[in-house]
Amino acid sequence: MNHHQAITDGPGLRLARPTPVRITEICPRDGFQNIKAFIPTAVKIAIIDRLIAAGARTLEITSMVSPKAIPQMADAADIIDHVSSHHPQVTPVVLVPNLKGAQRAHRQGIRHVSYVVSVSPAHNRANINRTHDESLADLAAIVAEFPDIQVVLTLATAFGCPFIGATSTAVMLSLIDAAVKMGIRGITLCDAIGVANPLQTERVLQAIRAAFPALDIGMHMHNTHGMALANMLVGLALGITRFETANGGLGGCPFAPGAAGNIATEDAVNMFQRMGYQTGYDLGRLIESAKTIQRHIEPNLTGSLVRSRDYREFDFIG
């Protein structure tokens, strides 16, 4: 008993009290968007239906971008219609790159959007062709025009940028500060190239928490270097309970062909549930859904469980 106490007071993993984690399923947006060939709308809808049957309650279902820029998202209106009319229990989230996108989303009844700004100025320029000031001005316009929309600020390249390498935490804090002053209450930290390490994750999260104690922080970690779950574990330890994940691990990084993409929803749910966290998901159904993606969309999924053919043999708490 004394020994145990001594160890608990020393270094180690101090988890916040286990609470339900909130998973935003992003396969229908971030996953599908990275597939070159157009996925028939009926297939997209079939996957979305399976994800909801597996327990997904918040899903980023599409993106309000120009169909010329991203043809895969050309059926955004149909996807929104389907989810709104068939799944009233679900919170659909739509990514909007600008005010026009928010207007389109709002017209279709969408009340939750994510709005992307890259911490790296070079990446913000490459991704949406804007300066930080231009991005913030459009965000202010969205917030002003739609007080009934809940906007989450998605901070791309929060842990590093393929163009400039390290990104600035000070710049990130100033972007968050501007958003909070507009009334934004949630942000999502994105590591789309998957380079964050656990110590860096802890430092970034602590810096944001110190400056904005009431902010709802989400994590969107890619598994390029295999560190996504380790980084999410650090988030859990610091009380983060919102995570964006993609069924099957779909959604690569255009700068790392062949590499793993988003952390797979089923891999995250597996870790959370084995640790005693509630997720609301049925793991077996999630894996079935990933296998549907494997059959109809992308045979080479990078998620761990979907690659392990006999995962059920290990379906026990050790």
Added chain:
Amino acid sequence: MNHHQAITDGPGLRLARPTPVRITEICPRDGFQNIKAFIPTAVKIAIIDRLIAAGARTLEITSMVSPKAIPQMADAADIIDHVSSHHPQVTPVVLVPNLKGAQRAHRQGIRHVSYVVSVSPAHNRANINRTHDESLADLAAIVAEFPDIQVVLTLATAFGCPFIGATSTAVMLSLIDAAVKMGIRGITLCDAIGVANPLQTERVLQAIRAAFPALDIGMHMHNTHGMALANMLVGLALGITRFETANGGLGGCPFAPGAAGNIATEDAVNMFQRMGYQTGYDLGRLIESAKTIQRHIEPNLTGSLVRSRDYREFDFIG
């Protein structure tokens, strides 16, 4: 400052002071052993040479098993000869299943061996056809006959067993107790089916630390469920500094075809180095070595960095 202090005192990841980590490269034993076709001895030696050039200083180079049981290890004597005569700066470790194996290893000058006992009685029976008492009796015989050999007790199925599911921490502690009473000073916890979760890892490590504060504990984690680095992070946080890893992630689990095997040395080194831990490895050379394995032995490696073709684009500390 106050905010930061408050967070530091609350939940979170409390890392022990960064120290050099000690990596035992196990690709030549655990990796090669899982390849069906015999790997020519010259190829094995070429990989071992590359690993040493990349910084490996402790390597489990082969196994003293019957060539009938595991034909891949039939060239054990040649491998030992090569390493002993060409790489005096290296500590070669040999896996021995029994006293006879220890005798053979000792005759060739080996002074570091790992001896495997499964925490699961059913797995110990299936793996080496013994009861725990029989395994411990042979371990006692090895220790008595070779006081100049340093034996590490390798505890298989430390986090779960493919036959019985959960394994008993009490049984594990009693096996360790028996070994410590013989004079054993090091153990390695193995999760060859890769099911351990971070909370379980913390509990098992804390239980062992509480009972055996002076014991040198190593971790051997497979990445079947993608949780290996998260579990190793928990180990780091609790002061564990010895890890067994396999270049390229070679070495599957016979019970999980298609699944990831050992955590890849380069993936572990990448995480450690980005966190500021010294490993003694050159990451670029490790990846080159993994690509040699990919070309000559196994095209479908499951390590993260070796699958990411352009990993160098992300070679920065974010």
